[in-house]
Amino acid sequence: MEFAKKILCIGAGYVGGPTMAVIAAKCPQYKVTVVDINKARINAWNSDALPIYEPGLFEVVKQARGRNLFFSTDIDAAIDEADIIFVSVNTPTKSFGEGAGKAADLQYWELTARNIVKVSRVDKIIIEKSTLPVRTAEAMGRILNANEKGIHFEVLSNPEFLAEGTAIEDLNDPDRVLIGSQLTPEGVKARSQVVEIYANWVPKEKIVTSNVWSAELSKLVANAFLAQRISSINSISALCEKTEADVTEVSRTIGMDSRIGKRFLMSSVGFGGSCFKKDILNLVYICQSYGLTEVADYWESVVRMNEYQKRRFVQTMLKAMFNTVAGKRIALLGFAFKADTGDTRESPAIEIAKQLLEEQARVVISDPKALDNAKIDLAPYVDSDRIEFVEDPYVAAKGAHAIAVMTEWNAYKTLDYKKIFSSMERPAFVFDGRNILNHKELFEIGFNVFPLGQPTLKHF
Numbered sequence: 001m002e003f004a005k006k007i008l009c010i011g012a013g014y015v016g017g018p019t020m021a022v023i024a025a026k027c028p029q030y031k032v033t034v035v036d037i038n039k040a041r042i043n044a045w046n047s048d049a050l051p052i053y054e055p056g057l058f059e060v061v062k063q064a065r066g067r068n069l070f071f072s073t074d075i076d077a078a079i080d081e082a083d084i085i086f087v088s089v090n091t092p093t094k095s096f097g098e099g100a101g102k103a104a105d106l107q108y109w110e111l112t113a114r115n116i117v118k119v120s121r122v123d124k125i126i127i128e129k130s131t132l133p134v135r136t137a138e139a140m141g142r143i144l145n146a147n148e149k150g151i152h153f154e155v156l157s158n159p160e161f162l163a164e165g166t167a168i169e170d171l172n173d174p175d176r177v178l179i180g181s182q183l184t185p186e187g188v189k190a191r192s193q194v195v196e197i198y199a200n201w202v203p204k205e206k207i208v209t210s211n212v213w214s215a216e217l218s219k220l221v222a223n224a225f226l227a228q229r230i231s232s233i234n235s236i237s238a239l240c241e242k243t244e245a246d247v248t249e250v251s252r253t254i255g256m257d258s259r260i261g262k263r264f265l266m267s268s269v270g271f272g273g274s275c276f277k278k279d280i281l282n283l284v285y286i287c288q289s290y291g292l293t294e295v296a297d298y299w300e301s302v303v304r305m306n307e308y309q310k311r312r313f314v315q316t317m318l319k320a321m322f323n324t325v326a327g328k329r330i331a332l333l334g335f336a337f338k339a340d341t342g343d344t345r346e347s348p349a350i351e352i353a354k355q356l357l358e359e360q361a362r363v364v365i366s367d368p369k370a371l372d373n374a375k376i377d378l379a380p381y382v383d384s385d386r387i388e389f390v391e392d393p394y395v396a397a398k399g400a401h402a403i404a405v406m407t408e409w410n411a412y413k414t415l416d417y418k419k420i421f422s423s424m425e426r427p428a429f430v431f432d433g434r435n436i437l438n439h440k441e442l443f444e445i446g447f448n449v450f451p452l453g454q455p456t457l458k459h460f
Contacts, residue, residue: 001068003029003030003031003068004029004030005029005030005031005083005084005197006030006031006033006081006082006083006084007020007023007030007031007032007033007082007083007084007085007086007197008032008033008034008035008078008079008081008082008084008085008086009032009033009034009035009085009086009087009088009129010035010036010075010078010079010085010086010087010088010089010112011034011035011036011087011088011089011090011129011130012034012035012036012038012041012042012045012051012071013036013041013052013088013090014052014054014162014164014167014274014343015088015129015130015160015162016034016036016086016088016129017034017045017050017051017052017057017061018052018054018057018060018162018167018168018171019086019088019129019160019162019171020032020033020034020069020086021057021060021061021064021065021069022060022168022171022172023197024064024067024068024069025060025063025064025069026200026201027068027197027200028064028067028068029068030068030197031068031070032064032068032069032070033069033070033071033072033078033082034069034070034071034072035071035072035073035074035075035078036071036073036075037073037075038073039073042071042072042073045061045071046065046071052341052342052343053340053341053342053369054164054165054167054168054340054341055165055166055168055340056168056169057167057168060168075115076115076119079115079116079119079120080119080120080121082124083124083125084124084125084127084193084194084197085116085124085125085126085127086127086129086158087109087112087113087126087127087128087129087130088129088130089108089109089112089130090108090130091104091105091106091108091109091130091278092104092105092278093105093277093278093281093282099285101281102281102282102284102285102288104136104278104282104285106136106139109130109136109140110140110143113126113140113143113144114143116144116153117143117144117146117147117149117151117153120149120151120153121149121151122151123151123152123153123154124151124153124154125153125154125156125190125193125194126140126144126153126154126155126156127155127156127157127158127194128140128155128156128157128158128159128216129158129159129160136216137155137156137157137180137182137212137213137216140155141153141155152186154181154182154186154187154189154190155182155212156179156180156181156187156190156191156194156212156215157178157179157180157181157212157215157216158177158178158179158180158194158215159178159215159216159218159219160219161174161175161176161178161219161222164273164337164338164340164341164343165338165339165340165341166340172201174202174206175206176206176207176208177198177202177206177207177208178208178209178210178215178218178219179191179194179195179198179207179208179209179210179215180209180210180211180212180213180214180215180216181209181211181212182211182212183211187212191209195207195209219279220279220280220282220283220286221283223275223276223279223280224276224279224280224283224299224302226264226276227271227276227277227280227302227303227306228299228302229263229264229265230264230268230270230271230276230306231271231301231302231303231305231306231309232305233247233250233251233264233265233266233267234267234268234270234305234306234309234452235305236250236267236453237267237309237452237453238309238312238453240453240454241452241453241454241455241456244455245453246453246454246455247267247435247452247453247454248267248435248453248454250453251265251266251267266434266435267435267452267453268309268348268408268433268434268435268452269309269310269313269348269349269352269406269433269434269452270306270307270309270310270313270348271306271337271346271348272337272338272344272345272346272347272348272349273337273338273343273345273346273347274343274345274346276306276346277303277306277346278346280299280300280302280303281300281303283299284296284299284300284303287299307351309348310348310351310352310355311355313348313352313404313431313433313452314352314355314356314359316431316450317330317356317402317404317429317431317450318359320429320431320448320450320456320458321401321402321429324359325356325359325360325361325401325402326359326360326361327360327361327362328361328362328401328402328425329361329362329364329399329400329401329425330356330361330362330363330364330400330401330402330403330404331364331366331393331396331397331400331402331403331404332349332352332353332363332364332365332366332396332403332404332406333366333367333393333396333397333403333404333405333406333407333409333412334349334366334367334370334405334406334407334408334409334412334434335347335349335350335353335365335366335367335370335371335373335374335377335406335407336349336367336369336370336373336407337349337407338407338408339407339408339409339410341369341370342369342370342372342373343370343373344370344373344374344377347370347377347406347407348406348433349365349374349406349407350377350378352404352406352433353365353378353381353387354378354381357381357384357386357387360386361386362386362387362388363386363387363388364387364388364389364390364396364397364400365378365387365388365389365390365396366389366390366391366392366393366395366396367391367407367409368391368409368411370407371389371391374389375389393411393412393415393420394415394416394419394420394423397420397423397424398423398424399423399424399425400424400425400428401424401425401428401429402428402429402430402431403420403424403429403430403431404430404431404432404433405430405431405432405433405434405436405437406433406434407434408434408436412436412437413436413437417437417441417442417445417447418445421445421446421447427448427459427460428446428447428448429447429448429449429450430442430447430448430449430450431450432449432450432451432452433452434452435451435452435453435454437449439451439454439457440457442457443457443458443459446459448460
């Protein structure tokens with residue numbers, strides 16, 4: 001079959017895989033290839049057991065795979081034939097050298113750029129899909145175009161705004177698609193080709209174009225603003241507990257103000273995921289590098305509040321359980337950073353579990369989709385006799401002194417808590433880190449209930 005355009009994505013992770021699957025499904029006239037150096041991951045994409053869990057993803061992949069959607073480890077061949085290349089490789093926070101702990105580690109992006117130069121024989125459009133610091137496109141353009149082949153690469157920014165758990169919905173009906181380019185004739189022409197891809201299903205008014213620097217910065221700022229709202233309401237949850245106010249009532253009231261809105265105002269044990277912390281710290285580093293100390297301090301406080309909320313949660317557990325959890329069985333219900341995903345990157349549950357283990361507790365991890373990742377995150381403790389990984393929440397809670405809700409899985413709202421209570425040690429505790437349970441009913445069953453930002457309900 002002759003395809004109108006050949007699109008490549010380098011990186012088959014949480015962004016590259018779903019994004020390309022939807023493009024392929026919506027645009028059968030294009031050949032879409034996804035490559036990765038991880039053979040096991042590519043094999044999984046070519047199977048019925050996809051490497052990531054995302055509602056609706058398998059149906060989309062199945063629709064296009066083998067027709068115009070292909071997954072491969074032959075990176076060089078895919079680069080050679082591609083007209084447009086999306087780069088969606090990992091950009092973790094640096095753990096070494098200048099900017100360690102805040103700056104983005106761009107070594108994988110640069111290695112990919114150099115490989116594109118080495119393999120390419122004709123001009124290509126290169127699209128930043130990874131979350132990158134502002135003005136990265138400038139550096140990448142210099143690397144790509146410092147070739148002796150006479151090949152020109154136009155570098156664009158097309159950041160993703162996906163929420164895990166609703167990624168397919170977000171791709172099918174996005175709030176906006178942002179495409180940034182150099183404002184040169186070549187840049188605008190390249191940008192129009194990317195607009196043409198999304199215009200196959202996204203209304204034109206939702207496709208936003210900008211200069212490349214604005215596009216790069218917009219992604220960091222969007223995540224920073226969302227995380228800021230979570231940290232803000234979590235800071236108020238601490239005040240509510242001291243004053244006997246109810247954070248859910250405060251959230252509902254302020255959310256009714258049209259200037260504020262109700263999204264991201266649910267108090268929790270803290271935000272997680274691959275983006276929020278990383279992107280905020282990246283923003284902090286950029287501000288510091290430009291001498292904007294007060295701006296950097298402001299945004300860094302969002303991360304500090306998130307870390308405080310996790311510490312505070314464990315401190316509440318310790319105080320409630322008579323100042324010790326040593327030897328006590330505590331079941332953590334949920335380990336993914338949010339519901340409807342198996343992703344555990346920066347999940348609050350990681351830090352909670354580690355703190356409890358340091359306090360000599362016996363920790364049981366339960367989650368419907370994230371146990372494999374949990375074992376990796378807690379690898380130093382896996383061989384300990386003080387940690388278990390159990391999918392069934394009823395088994396996890398049996399003999400426990402406390403259960404703590406870490407992830408807002410819908411299944412946890414409808415568990416038979418009378419059955420769970422009957423199998424637990426007394427006094428039995430519930431620490432609701434997501435405020436998703438019916439606290440009054442739990443109290444009436446016999447639990448001592450400790451929500452976030454709400455009055456505790458206890459029998460002593």
